[in-house]
Amino acid sequence: MGKYDELADKIMNLIGGKENVSFFTHCVTRLRFNLKDQSVVDLKEIEQLKGVIGAQWSNGQLQIIIGQTVPDAYRAISERTGLGAQEGTAATAGKDEKKKFHPSMILDGIIGCLTPLIPVMITAGMLKVVVLLGEMSGLLSTESPTHLIFSFVADAGFYFLPVFIGATAARKFGANMGLGMMMGASLLHPNFMQAIADGTALNLFGLPVYPASYASSIFPAILTVYIMSKVEKFFGNYTPAALRTFLQPLLTIIVMIPLSLIVLSPAGAIVGEYFAKVMTWLYETTGFLGIGVLTSILPFVIMTGMHLALNPGSFQMLATLGYDSIVMPTMVLSNLNQGAAALAVAVKTKNKEVRSLAISSAITVIVGGVSEPVMFGINLKYKRPMIAAMVGSFCGGCVAGLFKAHAYAFASMGVFGFPAFIGDNSLSALYAILAGVAVGMIVTFLTGLFIIKAEELVQ
Structure with missing residues (x-):
């Protein structure tokens, strides 16, 4: 058996088997299950499994925290149950019993569409950073073919978001993935984009x-594919079986063309525009204190898994404003301060195993930007380190917010995210985040040394 096969079998047994799963996916560190019958889940037993950091319910979704190796656990479950390959298709989502509407379902839908794209956004963002660093160092001329190629590949990760979301939204809502991508691509066709640029009515x-540019947009594709999933299922139910192969997708697209271009995509574009305006208003209204408070409480947002709800805000600000003044700065600051608190534990403890775990989890969050191991394994477990991290995060967040630490790309949430704060011919945002990190980590570490008690740091 593979390393994660036994874990996969145990998890499936403790959640009622694959027949009890209506939707299955994963994010950066967690397995995420939507279950038909939640009463059969043994949460305490799941938390005791080797390889599991923690488990919890969030908005009716079971989240099992694995850490950075979550793709391996996800793959093992997929291979042994077939759930992964069918995720979000009619074979799984289409047969769910109808549920009463709840506002959290909207958030769940948006998160489900965007979570699989986080690696794309991070890669595209970091590639843009590489190009920018090459320019600033003189190693990469803006006139060189290498610069051209790296630039358009990096831009593709953002520009073609409607196509990517067309695929992930189709998987989430139980529609045909190819049709979802087709609807996303239709919003970016060169002829359509040229007509909009030329002002052609x-x-x-x-x-x-509606004359809108949908490049790098998020909500138009999500809204369009959600409605498309309903239209596709309708025609699937009422077209003759012998003709369904071509008639169902054809009728679906014919109906969706006017719905998308005249109603849904424009509505999505307007939602995205005001979403960015609201985020900007919050930043301008609360100022540096707002950044400090959000950075301080972010660990508890992450605990519930709701930190992913912040990603649409980051994506939209990057697409609309060209920078993210809230999500990336607070994430980076919070993660590094979590690491500083764990390092304080490593200094204070007399237990070798606790020291080893504290150091390894601190490295994971500081370098890799993954906070769950240090949060659940050290800081929340012993409580005082988390208090130290919150104090340091508030101080560091205020400093970063005061000096306007804007991120210009979606990148790693650890130290490798620093280059994302380099703007065009400007290092002011980088200096701002470095100042915030320095203040935050120093305050966290010193506070930790002062309030953490060695006798409490036991296995």
Whole structure:
């Protein structure tokens, strides 16, 4: 058996088997299950499994925290149950019993569409940083073919977001993935984009097409594919079986073209625009104190898994404003301060095993930007380190917010995220985040040394 096969079998047994799973995915550190019957889940037993850092319910979703190796656990479960390959298709999602609407379902839908794209966004963001560093160091000329190629590959990660979301939204809502990508791609076709740029008035059946650029957008594709999933299922139920192969997708697209271009995509674009305005308003209204408070309480947001709800805000600000003034700065600051608190534990403890775990988890969060191991394994477990991290995070967040630490790319949430704060010909945002990190980690570490008691640091 593979390393994670036994863990996969035990997890499935403790959640009621694959028949009890209606939706299965994973994020950076967690397995995420939507279950038909939640009463059969033995949460305490799951938490005791070797390889599991923690387990919890969040908005009706079971989250099992694995850490950075979560893709391996996910793959093992997928291979042994077939759930992963069918995730979000009619074979799983389409047969769910109907549930009463709850506002959290909207958030769950958005998160489900965006979570699989986090590696794409991080890679594209870091590649843009590499290009920028090459320019600033003189190693990469803006006139060189290498610069051109690296630049358009990096830009592709953001520009074609509607296509990527078309695929992930189709998987989430139980639609055909190819049709989802087709709807996303239709918003970016060169002819359509050129007509919008030229100011050409487009209409469909005499109805005006809203002149919007959907490059790098998020909400138009999510909204369009969600409605498309309903339309596709409708035609699936009412088209003859012998003709369904071509008639169902054809009728679906014919209906969705006017719905998308005249109603849904424009509505999504407006939602995205105001979403960014709200985020900007919050930042401008609360100022540096708001950044300090959010950085301080972020560990508890992460505990519930709701930190992923912040990602749409980051994506939208990057697409609309060109920078993220809230999510990336607070994430980086919070993670590094969690690491500083664990290092304080390593200094204070007399237990070799606790010291080893504290150091390894501190390295994981500081270098890799993954906070769950240090949070659940050290800081929350002993409580005082978490208090120290919150104090340091508030101080560091205020400093970073005061000097406007804007991130210009979505990147790693650890030290490798620093280059994302380099703007075009400007290092002011980088200096701001470095100042915030320095203040935050120093305050966290010293506070930890002062309040952490060695006798409490036992296995």
